[in-house]
Amino acid sequence: MTILKPAEGRFYLTPLVGFLLLFLGFPAVVNVVYSVSDVRFETLRSPSFAGAANYLAVVRDGEFWQAVWFSLRFGLLTAIAECALGLFLALFLAPLLTDRPVLLAPLMLPLMVAPAMVGLMYRLVLHEFAGPVPYYLQLWTGSSPAFLDADNAFRTLVVVETLQWTPFAFLLFHAAYIAIPGDVRDAAAMDGASALARLRWIELPLMAPTLAIAFFLRFIDGFRVFDNVYTLTGSGAGGSTTSLSIYIYQAFFKEGAIGKAIAASILLFIAALLLLVGIGALGRKRAA
Template sequence: MSDATSFEQQQRASARVLLVPLCLFMAALLGFPTLINLWYSFSDVSFQNLVGSFVGLDNYVAALSNPKMWQALGFSLKFAVLCTVIEVAAALVLVFILHPLLVKRPWMTAILMLPMMVSPALMGVMYRLILNEFTGPIPVYLEMMGYGVNFLGRGNIYKTIVAIEVLQWTPFAFLILLTARQTISYELEEAAAVDGATGFRSSFHILLPLMIPALVIVLFVRFIDSFRVFDHIYVLTGGGPGNLTTSISIYIYKLFFVQHTLGEAVAVSILLLLMSLALIASAMRLVVRRS
């Protein structure tokens, strides 16, 4: 018994020795930028003066009192919720429809994954070219058929960017949910069929409850990814017309690189970090209570 205890203590000591360099590296990698950002959020730092002087909570007050920040935050929340719901719902429907076909022809899954292989910035450039009101092929063909549509105009731009986001990232949700669907044993489906649960009843009452953990993960990941969207919207619209499509990421970018208000930009980033941590803590508490 003593030999086993001694061996376990040696293993723990060796683990500590091996983990110390990694912990120090992570502390330097994450700790230094965090401290710098905290200082920047409390100072009047600029590109001419990267040290700045302490201004207290002025940057946070300016950030919270700026209506453009709340407009950008509202856009990001609305965009993230709408895109996440559409993507996950469409992926779930596609999983139940295409699963029998993909079991026989799994190579077709690679074809369905092609949209998310394209860089979001490149996707924005591509759609900016094909949806241009004057030179884009799609508006030209629609106008020839008598349907004049300006996809990048004020009336349609929100629908356009939502459609682009959904088309590119629905395959991601589909892949995760398809993997969860394929892990369900065939014997369970046979037993459900023997009991009379077939078709919609089997999918809704048997398969869907077993896929809920994967469904929650997909919802969480896609919401975060859609909330912080920057690439294709900035390339496609630059946050316009006006501030109509300015997400919170684009707003921070403009504060930092266009308006040169570095302190306020970092303050907004810190506020978003705190909100994210609060959201994660609430979700973890909810999971613990349910378990």
């Protein structure tokens, strides 16, 4: 095995570092500059220094905190629902999929559809006046809820997101479940452990890293949700379905407040970075 010298290692890393500095570092510096500047589309090339005014405008904006609260609730609820359903399906369908793995393909179909298209599809299906679901509910039961109004839109969005992304969690959990060595299960069965005991004390602990990773990935994706929410309900009545991504989009493109939008995105980045650092520190402490 060839061992690289430090100088050679730095030489091979140079193209990667240059790529990151050019395509990630430069936009990051520009964003930081714009976040402390009074800048709009008209003054994009000549921004004026504004200090912390943009950050203060963001943290004093009630709509920003409403968007933070929506994103937190949405990310947590969808991650919990997707992981719970995915784990149940992975355990329940394991015998069937072991014999017929080709059945995995139709279960993955929701992942093949773009989230924006999913939002448009459900917007048509659940539309209060033109949608088939409200029509038949009204026809058969005499009443139908307004799925997309301010009272029900959040629950509708959680269900739509869960239906689309549960297959992702299911796929991860299925792979982790079938990767458990069969002799471990056989040894536990010979010791008299029931199926429930094997699940609780053997299978779930072995799947725990995958469960944690899937939950974390789905929470991040739910927290930064934009496309399917925007196409299904937009910002919602009174901003009831405004996520942080939608808030930043509206501040940037609709208000033209570029500095404010970038300041909000940097605050979101800092919060995500602190969360990652905290999880990393917790993981290192647990490993130690």
